[in-house]
Amino acid sequence: xxxxxxxxxxxxxxxxxxxxxxxxxxxxxxxxxxxxxxxxxxxxxxxxxxxxxxxxxxxxxxxxxxxxxxxxxxxxxxxxxxxxxxx
Numbered sequence: 001x002x003x004x005x006x007x008x009x010x011x012x013x014x015x016x017x018x019x020x021x022x023x024x025x026x027x028x029x030x031x032x033x034x035x036x037x038x039x040x041x042x043x044x045x046x047x048x049x050x051x052x053x054x055x056x057x058x059x060x061x062x063x064x065x066x067x068x069x070x071x072x073x074x075x076x077x078x079x080x081x082x083x084x085x086x087x
Contacts, residue, residue, distance in 0.1 A: 018057040020047045030078075046086065054083055 017025040024045050034041040047054065058078065 014060075016059045018055075018059060019045055020049070020055050022047075056081065 014027050014029050016023055017028055025043075030041060031037055
């Protein structure tokens with residue numbers, strides 16, 4: 001969704017982020033935190049991985065928009081995740 005210059009930009013994407021079963025962000029609004037649409041945002045978290053699987057969930061808890069600008073345009077949208085081994 002774009003910036004709110006028209007009715008098509010009125011939607012919201014609010015979601016919780018879980019890493020390895022622990023909620024690290026609640027009601028996260030990526031557009032507000034990044035300062036607008038189509039802007040990069042870097043968040044850093046630490047997690048322990050014991051079984052070679054990193055479990056990341058983006059959970060839309062019904063606090064965002066479901067129908068603006070049309071049905072199906074809602075929920076988490078993430079373009080990239082980078083994982084690196086700590087020291």
